[in-house]
Amino acid sequence: FQRSLPQLPLPKLEKTCKNYLKAVQPILNAEQYRSAQGLIWDFCNGDGRRLHQDLSTWYKYHKHTSYITEPWFDMYLKSRVPLPLNFNPFLVWKLDPDSKYNEQACMAANLVISALRFKRSLEFETLAPQVFYLDEKTRNSPYFQNLIRWTPENVACYVAYLFKAYPLDMSQFPFLFSTTRIPALFKDQLVINRSSRHVAVIRNGNFFSVEVLDKDGFLHPPDLIYICFLNIVQQPLQPAAFPLGILTTLDREQWSLARSQLLAIEDNQSILKELDGALFVVNLDSDSSRDATAIGKNFLHGDGCNRWFDKSIQLIVEPNGLSGINFEHSWGDGMAVLRLLEEVSLDCRRKKWAEPQNTALLKKVDVSQCVRKLEFKLSRGLEELIRKSRESFKKLTERLQLKVLSYDGISRRFLQSKGISPDSLVQLAIQIAFYRIHHEPAATYESCSTAAFKHGRTETVRPATMATKRFVHALINDRLSNADLLPLLLDCSKEHSSLVKQAVTGNGFDRHMFALKALAERQGNRIPAVFMDETYSTANHFRVSTSSLSSENLFLGGFGPVVVDGFGIGYNFRDERLGFVVTCYSDKNNAQEFVNTLHTSLDDLNNILNSIKS
Structure with missing residues (x-):
């Protein structure tokens, strides 16, 4: 299908300007909104028209890609903030119901084998299209x-x-493997090693290279891969005194300079090349998380010592077999990673490639040709930087709160029987919860895939609408009856569904505005006033950032807040349950308070729906 995918539509400028005003109205006061109106129409009739014409010309001659591809890559790669908490999301699989396969080395081996079988099907074009x-x-x-x-x-x-x-577009899928984001001054680079035959393994901050493919690209026998992981798990390794992975938690300028120092030391070049060129990273953690909050925090950030956040995929396995993925975000979006998660889950259920065996096998199998410890040489300056980085990352992650909510009162089937979009109801509950705590609506971001188009990425749905604002005021301030609230609730659902349809068909406004601003910056001309105004900053200061990834194989999934005074909310639908992972910083917000208030808001909506007939 890839060759015939249509090009992402380029919206009309006037429509984009109208949609922008409609989106910002609920979160601006009357004076700010009047200012926004003047600025956006000046833009539409002036600088915006010229920029849109230039973008339209580019669009006409680049049918092989989308207008958002290059500026979106640049947005990620030029950002100087650290990857963990700011960009890298996480997904966690459900535990295998057959507990004997949850032994750490066995689980790691089976996941690696299934992931590489997925890779092979992708390369040989036998993977079913998305x-x-x-x-x-x-x-x-x-x-x-x-x-x-x-x-x-x-x-x-x-x-x-x-x-x-x-x-759907599958151009992101090859980046799942053998890809690393290399820190650099001003703009990072994505590097792919097409000839990779090994995975990088980190345990207690110590690095290993494990060969998993032979010279012809075929998987080594499952027993051998299992024994390789068992060999690493059973080594009496002390935590590394200076765990190099912590440097990937630094801002990109600092890490780039530190990496240059690392490369200047003899022998480190070849070791870093092996780490960068690995198929992916396998993180063998030393402790099992005790509850859902601890699980979320470990897979989102951990202590940073047993991680390598630059790698496209980190496959994290706890001692109890609980496993998940932390992924670098510049190369692609959650859809590709979720497909990997689904296929690996299916493959592992269908066949257990590696069987937990007697450790006496270790003595019979020589793994020296497949397992190699990677030992970096560090200067005093790098050792001191590692020490300071550990301290600062510990302080940062201690500020990060993460709470999990499982709500059993609402099912997808129930909502559909009432004529309510399930996604709209979740987003409305989030709006109610935020208003109850902060007494104002928030600029809200919902990620929506545009993968129906060639090289599509995402578009923004803005769930804070005039319809949700009216409903929230009617519920909290006016305390209307359920009968009076129902039509307002239906209006919210209708409006939200319209916005989602607009976004998924490539007719949203956010990416268009983003591309026009990026074009102005690239041309070196004066940045149009609309982008410099406080109202534009307010509209794009997303105090609520949300994303939904639904799968029966998914236990948890989430990400950090995108602004320091905001919330990051990952949610997923099951047939009979809603799940949420909420993050925020403790000096600005309270995740437990938000989760409690969200639960109350869902109860309120449930009561309204239960009071009416289908």
Whole structure:
């Protein structure tokens, strides 16, 4: 399908300006809104028209990609803030119900094998395409599958559309493996090693290289891979005195300078090359998290000593077998990582490649050709930087609060029977909770995939609308009856669904505005006044940032707040449950208070819905 994916639409400038005003109205006062109106229409009739014309010309001659691809990569790679908490999200698998396979080395081996089987299917183009089916019957239809198989690649998407099947962009998938973000001054680099045959393993801050593919690119026998991990797990390793991974928690300028010092020391170049060129990192942690909060904090950031946040994928395995992924975000979005999680889960369930065995096998198998310890040489200056980095990261992560909410009172089926969009209800509950605590609406970000288009990334849905504002005031300030609140609730659902449809079809305004601003900066001209005004900053200071990834194989998923006084909220739907992971900084907000208030808000909405007939 990839060749026939349509280009991400370039919205009309006037429509973008109207949508911008509509989005900012709920969070601005009357004076700010009047200012925003004047600025956006001046922009539309002046600088914006010229920039849009330039962007339209570029768009016309670059049909092979999207207008957002380059500026979006630049946004990530030029950012100088540290990766953990600011960019890297996490996902955690459910534990294997067969506890004998939860032994750490066995779990690591099976996950690595399944991940590399996924990689091979991707390379040999045997991986099923990523398709969104409006009609589930189409997914399993032999007629549809055969028709697509014989359809020319350059029109395959358009044939699929006739069956309400929407192929999604898969250009991010190769970046899942062998990819590292290299720190550099001003702008980082993404480096891919196509010939990689090893994974990097970190245990107690010590680094190892484990060869998992032979010279022809085939997987080593599962027993050998298992024994390699068992060898590392059973080594009497003390925590590294100077764990190098902590340097990947620094801001990118600091880390770039430190890396240059590291490379200047003999032998470190080849070791760093091996680490950067690994297929991915496997983090064998020494402690098992005691509860959901501890799990979330460990997979989001840990203590930084047993991590390498620059790697596209870190596969984290605790001693009890609990496993998950922490991923660097510049190369791609959650959809690709979730597909990896789904396929690995399915493959592990279908067949256990590695079996937990008697450790006497260790004596019979020589792993010296596959397992190699990587030992860096450090200067006094680097040792001191590592020490200080540990202290500062510890202080930062102690400020980061993370709380988990599981709400059992609302199911997807129940909401659909009431004519309510499940996503709109969750977003409305978040708006109610924030207002109850802060007594004002917040600029709110919801990530929406535009993968239906070639090289699509994401678009912003802004769930804080005039409809949600009216509902929140009616519920909290006016205390209207359930019967009076119901039509307002339905309005919220209708408005939210419209915004999601707008975003997913490439007709949102945020990425268009972002691209116009990036173009102005690249041209070196004066930045248009609309982008320099306080109202634009207010509208883009997202005190609530949200993202939804739903999977029956997912236990937890989340990310840090995107602003220091904000909340990061990851949520997922199950048939009979809603799950939330809420993060914030303790000096600005209280995650437990928000979770409690969110629970109350969901109860309120549940009561309204239960008071009416379907």
